[in-house]
Amino acid sequence: MTLLLNADLHCHSVVSDGTLTPEELAARAHANGVQLWALTDHDEIGGQHRAATAAQALGMDYLTGVEISVTFADTTVHIVGLGFDAHDAQLAQGLAATRGGRGERAQEIARQLAQVGIMGAYEGALRYVGNPELISRTHFARHLVDAGVCRDTPEVFRRFLTEGHPGYVEHRWASLRDAVRWIREAGGAAVIAHPGRYRFTPTEEYALFSEFKQHGGEGVEVVTGSHMPSEYPIYAAMAQEFGLAASRGSDFHSPHESHTDLGQLPGLPDQLTPVWELLQGRILRAPASSAPT
Ligand code: AMP
Ligand code: MN
Ligand code: MN
Ligand code: MN
Numbered sequence: 127m128t129l130l131l132n133a134d135l136h137c138h139s140v141v142s143d144g145t146l147t148p149e150e151l152a153a154r155a156h157a158n159g160v161q162l163w164a165l166t167d168h169d170e171i172g173g174q175h176r177a178a179t180a181a182q183a184l185g186m187d188y189l190t191g192v193e194i195s196v197t198f199a200d201t202t203v204h205i206v207g208l209g210f211d212a213h214d215a216q217l218a219q220g221l222a223a224t225r226g227g228r229g230e231r232a233q234e235i236a237r238q239l240a241q242v243g244i245m246g247a248y249e250g251a252l253r254y255v256g257n258p259e260l261i262s263r264t265h266f267a268r269h270l271v272d273a274g275v276c277r278d279t280p281e282v283f284r285r286f287l288t289e290g291h292p293g294y295v296e297h298r299w300a301s302l303r304d305a306v307r308w309i310r311e312a313g314g315a316a317v318i319a320h321p322g323r324y325r326f327t328p329t330e331e332y333a334l335f336s337e338f339k340q341h342g343g344e345g346v347e348v349v350t351g352s353h354m355p356s357e358y359p360i361y362a363a364m365a366q367e368f369g370l371a372a373s374r375g376s377d378f379h380s381p382h383e384s385h386t387d388l389g390q391l392p393g394l395p396d397q398l399t400p401v402w403e404l405l406q407g408r409i410l411r412a413p414a415s416s417a418p419t
Contacts, residue, residue: 129393133162133402135191135208136319136350136375137388139177140256142167142193143264145380151388152180158389162402162409164191166206166375169224170260174212178410188410189402192217193319194308195224195299198337199330202297203318205305205338206347206373208401209408210314220308224300225259232261234295235287239266242292244275263287264379279383302334306341315404317345317373320352321361335368345371345401349394351386352377362395372398 138144139151146154148165155163163186165177174190181188192207210217236248250269255261267282276282287293306316318338326334335346346368347353348361365372372394376386394400402409 131161131400131402132159132389133374133400134160134376134378134389134391135162135164135189135317135373135401136166136193136206136347137164137378138167138193139165139173141165141173142170142257142260143262143379145382148173148176149180151378152177152184152186155181155388156184156186158387160186160389162187162189163388164189164208164375166191166193166208168193168204168260168262169195169221170257171212171218171221172257182410182412185412187412189405189408190314190410192221192309194221194305196302196305197297197299198302198334199326201324201326201330202299203302203324203334204320205302205309205343206317206319206345206375207305207309207312207314208317208345208373209405210309210312214308214312217308217312220300220304222259227297228259228261231295231297232266235263235266235293238295239286239293244270244273244292247293263293266293302337303341306338306343310342313408315345315371315401316341316343317347317401318343318370319347320350320377321346321364322353322357335364335370339368339370343370344404345373347375348372348398349374349391350377351375351384351391355392358392358395362398365398371401371404373401 178188239247251265254265254268267279309316
């Protein structure tokens, strides 16, 4: 496990459910030694220009990024897109459609919470939202912690907002086929985010990987802040079995909530192809003047 390049290709800003601005994240990534960075907000690329500009001003290479919410086998799966053209119209439309149902869903989440005596959760969550089109469960979780209902966000997701608990609303996101197509046709590479997080049976997980591959998906996150270290070798083997490149990313959301900071994970296992090797032509290079001499 050698760290040839400190790449961190998964994190969130205030444009989705993170608490730092794109500029603050760029500075934090750079301070932590990240050399190649991507901001991957949920279903939204509105922060890409700011992130790329801030990265390059610091002498850090940049790949465009997004994390698309997908429904596969009745489960929410996340697909990361890297190195796409941020001006692609089809990708922008697809993401806008994916964001579309979030407002209604949030109202329904609040109605359910009201039924268990938690009043005003919609208005409470809205106070944490940076982008009105992107109200997420994370914003409800922050509100429930600050309102004293739960001690921390993991407790919120154990007691609320998840299947079988108050505040869980089933939702249809994008299809796997569409998400991979939008990313590919915009010139990027699609990556399965944190596969260890989904509670799939082995058959369902195999189906996800095979269909993803058939649609033209190219990578899988192996070393991520959303995996336990014991899961790295499992998904390294899956990457090899399916001929997928591997990605690395902290999934950093907030200095107060995230246990994995930007740029601090171990490197990818040696035998894997890093996804950035497939994306050499898509990297926005920092100006030569700021590179070390
Ligand atoms: P949404 O897209 O609105 O369904 O919100 C999903 C977000 O909630 C994820 O991206 C995470 O940031 C957060 N989340 C989901 N499950 C958990 C969990 N068990 N613990 C902490 N955060 C979670
Ligand atoms: Mn999130
Ligand atoms: Mn995710
Ligand atoms: Mn994420």
